[in-house]
Amino acid sequence: MLDFPRWKIIGISTILLLGILFSIPSFLPQATIDKLPSFAQVKVNLGLDLAGGSHLLLEADLADLQKTQLDNMEKTVRTAMRGEAGPGDDIGIGELSTAGGRISFMVRDQTQLDEARERLFRETQGAGLTGQRDWTIGVVDSTRIVMTPTGAGRAQAVAHAMDTARDIIDRRVNALGTREPTIIREGNDRVVVQVPGLQDPAELKELIGKTARLEFRMVDENADLNEAAAGRVPVGSEIVPYAEGANEGRAFEVLR
Structure with missing residues (x-):
């Protein structure tokens, strides 16, 4: 026959009793809970599997993201060609083309070609651990510069956009007053959002849908x-x- 010390029996019984007492508010109507002292209003936070709730899987529009990246670099090129020392420092260029997912334009004065490439190189960034830049800069037909986004640069842009989107979603979901929402990245271009206790997914979609347009700006x-x-x-x-x-x-x- 098992024989437990009295202190152990009292300790276990006390812990069980406290557990029952602290779990009671989780089963009471909200109107009743509001009448209790503040220390007694704490509920046990149930997960999505127990409390139910909303589950959303959001996927980024990579084509739109790449277009935004291209448009922003086009603006950067125009700014870089204007120079920093006034009109006399400008580099004359022809019409910019963004066909084929790359930027190309002609430098009118061939003697300014090297300066144009140097200015553009300063506008590119390292991407990843390999030292590869986010854009390559090439010269075609002696006077035409062609800028092409690299795979590492696109991956870096997607990662930055997804991290930013996750942070924005986190702030907006927490504004609902819900507890411990799960907001994690899944793969390269998706975000999983789980909100226990929120039974209407449409409400969550509406909240997340009120997003400002994400733009890449230098x-x-x-x-x-x-x-x-x-x-x-x-x-x-x-x-x-x-x-x-x-x-x-x-x-x-x-x-x-």
């Missing part, structure tokens, strides 16, 4: 901060404030 590192603080920025650039609470004081970026 920080204008050549803008004068004092001029920007006064509301004056170079042509083609704009002042974009940080989200509220993101930084102390007045914080903004100048984007182009």
